[in-house]
């Protein structure tokens with residue numbers, strides 16, 4: 001567990017950004033990952049809960065804006081959220097942790113096995129970030145490639161497209177376990193998007209024929225993950241065609 005040397009709960013974004021610019025300061029959202037951090041480093045915690053960054057609302061036709069402090073369970077429960085994203089949020093963590101963990105925490109962590117992030121990639125997610133230099137919106141693919149997040153940055157929301165036909169397929173050791181590899185696909189009038197977990201440092205968008213070089217572990221070698229990626233991609237593409 002990290003050692004907390006100071007705790008602050010700012011009520012404005014300006015105050016939060018100022019506090020987060022200090023060396024050793026970290027944003028605290030649901031705390032499920034920070035609490036499980038075994039590095040024993042000393043941190044100054046900036047709790048985001050008073051900033052009112054939660055809520056799910058329509059943001060134009062086929063667009064949904066989800067606040068960064070929205071809990072994973074709120075995503076699961078919302079009938080505004082596309083079914084693929086709701087199911088991926090449900091598979092992310094057990095219910096006790098879903099009630100605590102936030103979308104912002106998941107995005108800022110960028111875990112390579114996150115099915116929620118893969119679902120968001122095919123739903124063309126845009127990540128909204130505030131820094132002392134102002135607000136910016138970045139496609140999730142670029143945001144994940146740029147992790148870790150720079151000091152003094154706060155993810156405020158994620159916007160996603162809700163239209164189109166989508167499908168997911170995964171292989172895991174047991175039905176409730178995290179997937180070794182998972183494939184997500186979505187088809188719209190503008191084209192098809194396919195995303196994979198378990199084959200790179202973060203979930204990634206892939207095009208058919210892309211060369212993958214996954215790191216193997218005790219659940220699956222590099223070759224096995226590559227083979228899974230091929231098979232699961234074919235299945236999800238068939239499902240949306």
Ligand SMILES: Cc1cc2nc3c(=O)[nH]c(=O)nc-3n(C[C@H](O)[C@H](O)[C@H](O)COP(=O)(O)OP(=O)(O)OC[C@H]3O[C@@H](n4cnc5c(N)ncnc54)[C@H](O)[C@@H]3O)c2cc1C
Pocket residue numbers: 026027028029030031032033034035036048068069072093097100101102103104105106107108109110111112114149153154155156
């Ligand atoms: C024991 C344990 C181990 C876990 N290990 C992993 C793991 O290895 N990989 C993984 O993906 N998930 C892991 N998780 C799952 C974790 O619960 C999810 O990633 C979750 O969605 C994190 O959300 P949170 O709100 O709890 O984040 P927090 O724990 O509060 O924060 C996680 C990270 O994101 C940053 N952050 C959070 N919100 C924002 C924001 N709005 N803007 C900027 N930065 C922000 C924090 O500073 C911190 O670095 C673990 C959970 C547990 C309980």
